[in-house]
Amino acid sequence: MRDFHLPGRSAVYATNGMAATSHPLAAKVAIQMLEAGGNAVDAAIAGAVLLGICEPQMTGIGGDCFVLLTPPGEDRVVALNGSGRAPAGIDADALRAKGPVVAPYSVDAVTIPGAVDAFCRLSKDWGKLGIKAALAPAIHYAEAGVPVAPRVASDWAQGAGNLSGRARDLFLLNGEVPQPGQMFRAPGQAKVLREVAMEGRAGFYEGAVAEDMIKSLNALGGTHTLDDFANVGCEYTDPISGGYGGLELCEHPPNGQGATAILLLNILKHFDIAGMDPWGAERAHIEAEATKLAYDARNRFIADPDHTTRADYMMAPETAAKLTALIDPQKAMPAAAPLTESVHKDTIYITVVDKDRMCVSLIYSVFHSFGSGIASDEYGVLFQNRGAGFTLEKGHPNEVGGGKRPMHTIIPGLLKRDGKPYMPFGVMGGAYQSTGHARFVSNLTDFGLSPQEAMDAPRLFADGDRLNVENGYADSVKAALRDLGHKLQTPETAIGGSQAIMIHDDGVLEAGSDPRKDGCALGY
Secondary structure (H helix, E strand, C coil): CCCCCCCCCCCEEECCCEEEECCHHHHHHHHHHHHCCCCHHHHHHHHHHHHHHHCCCCCCCCCEEEEEEECCCCCCCEEEEECCCCCCCCCHHHHHHHCCCCCCCCHHHCCCCCHHHHHHHHHHHHCCCCHHHHHHHHHHHHHHCEECCHHHHHHHHHHHHHCCCHHHHHHCECCECCCCCCEECCHHHHHHHHHHHHHCCHHHHCHHHHHHHHHHHHCCCCCCCHHHHHCCCCEEECCEEEEECCEEEEECCCCECHHHHHHHHHHHCCCCHHHCCCCCHHHHHHHHHHHHHHHHHHHHHCCCCCCCCCHHHHHCHHHHHHHHCCCECCECCCCCCCCCCCCCCEEEEEEEECCCCCEEEEEEEEECCCCCCCECCCCCCECCCHHHHCECCCCCCCECCCCCCCCECCCCEEEEECCEEEEEEEECCHHHHHHHHHHHHHHHHHCCCCHHHHHHCCCEEEECCEEEECCCCCHHHHHHHHHCCCCEECCCCCCCCEEEEEECCCCCEEEEECCCCCCEEEEC
């Protein structure tokens, strides 16, 4: 139990239903959907799409999503891959002629948005109220506006330089970054959502909205076509999983980086993490070294599922044992091979559990802050830049190619205990997410922390040749890490964010929401 003399958050308890996400308005709307007779899928869609208005630098209908869900009364986990593909006409050789990487804020980085198709499919297959009802709150707030929240305003200021052309008109207020409390409206996106509400996925991937997106992209040199948009189709996949401390961690298979979290936990099993100071240098060092090794494997192997052949190798216990032998407890190793994507931290996550104990774990992003920084001319759809997650290395599984899906950093998580759904959760923070999943699970199991305590705790992340360390670590710990050879830096903002909902044996729901974000957990 936390010390009530100190700042902190209490866990939220409820019995009928629960939602947790990074903006209070989205959490409220999700609960309203449940109270109106909707289920966890209806609520998650409503909250997620609204987050594109509340946190437009993080997500939006021009992005991708991944979903894990458990059907009511069942123990199985269903995975839905809502990530889009590169346009069929993209040319790797032409991109190599431009530079060593896919330019992140260019039309070359814009992959076809997959989230809207996934939301429509989820609603049809699993929802109760229909897509029109699920989109109604976002349509209302896109027109009426939402006050900009404090963390959102901070992120907005950091990412505003990525905006270009029409996007600057849409996402700046009289040319300036909005301040906390100022109203943000997106009437063009309201029109798009109305089309989807009435026509389903065709309202986005065909007709006037699709034509606007294609015309806008082509004007910048993009190869995107009507066929690219019309052919978008999300896919159900089988989750992958690994065990740690009595829990089973369920993750998305590639092209998400979930296998990296499983590998990380398999490495940590070789150390007595529970016997270490949870916020001391020893644990921090081991986690940083394991991260370097796991992410090096990720960068070699994770790609479009049609091109990934080594995921099983990544998750094999023998692989973890070999990598563990490379860790020197007294010395930091060099950085992993360069990441395939530029540093970013821009994602939203929402989790919902309803009265029938259907669980939804949903993550949704435009990749970098404000994605590509490019918006469509008429409707103002902000395009993601997931193509920056490709590599230009010839022959690499994740080499850019027409119709391919890039390696993705966004991963929803779901924990099982004794074979039953126990806790849908997510940790935002771009590339950090695999490390975040592993640390969250370790905090729960090795140190017995509650979900809220596990996400309140300080974080660090070995990213490239730097070890990002939050201010929550003591100066003495930072000094010890420097003595081990780590190059420390304080991240510009806190590392990521997170939400989780625990299902107790007696049916009571317990939720936590990360104080690093503006959001909260709500129940009824």
